[in-house]
Amino acid sequence: MDVRPLVRHEDDVPLERWDDPVRGRLGFRTSFSGDVTATVGLTTGVAVLQPGEWLGRHRHTPPEVYFVAEGTATVTLDGVQHTLRPGSSVYVPGDAEHGIVNDGSGLLRFFYVFPTDSFEDFEYRF
Numbered sequence: 001m002d003v004r005p006l007v008r009h010e011d012d013v014p015l016e017r018w019d020d021p022v023r024g025r026l027g028f029r030t031s032f033s034g035d036v037t038a039t040v041g042l043t044t045g046v047a048v049l050q051p052g053e054w055l056g057r058h059r060h061t062p063p064e065v066y067f068v069a070e071g072t073a074t075v076t077l078d079g080v081q082h083t084l085r086p087g088s089s090v091y092v093p094g095d096a097e098h099g100i101v102n103d104g105s106g107l108l109r110f111f112y113v114f115p116t117d118s119f120e121d122f123e124y125r126f
Helices: none
Strands: 016-020 024-032 043-049 054-058 064-070 073-077 080-084 089-092 098-101 108-114
Touching: 043 054, 043 098, 073 089
Parallel strands: none
Antiparallel strands: 016 024, 024 043, 024 054, 043 108, 054 098, 064 089, 064 108, 073 080, 073 098
16 A cells, blocks of 8 residues: 555545444544555544434444544443543543443534554454
């Protein structure tokens, strides 16, 4: 793969959606993932949750980081709830159970990043 610097704008990335009673109800845009971009080392994107939408509690082997850009939410990390607001950062160790719900009145947008080449490199366990 010919890896080069790359810039993508959130609005140029297709919105994918989950609407599942276990995985959750949310949208997400994958910015960088080796299966769709000529990138290595990181998988990143932006999750978009309307009020009341959620990402079900799950685990995966690689660690993950969230950064809240817009809105408020409650994230659960290994059974402990934390309130998030714009500017909040969350570190999720590998295999820690976590999930998030938009319990605010407006849109929730948060950036996520995994230290993997692509989404194909790990498995969500709900």
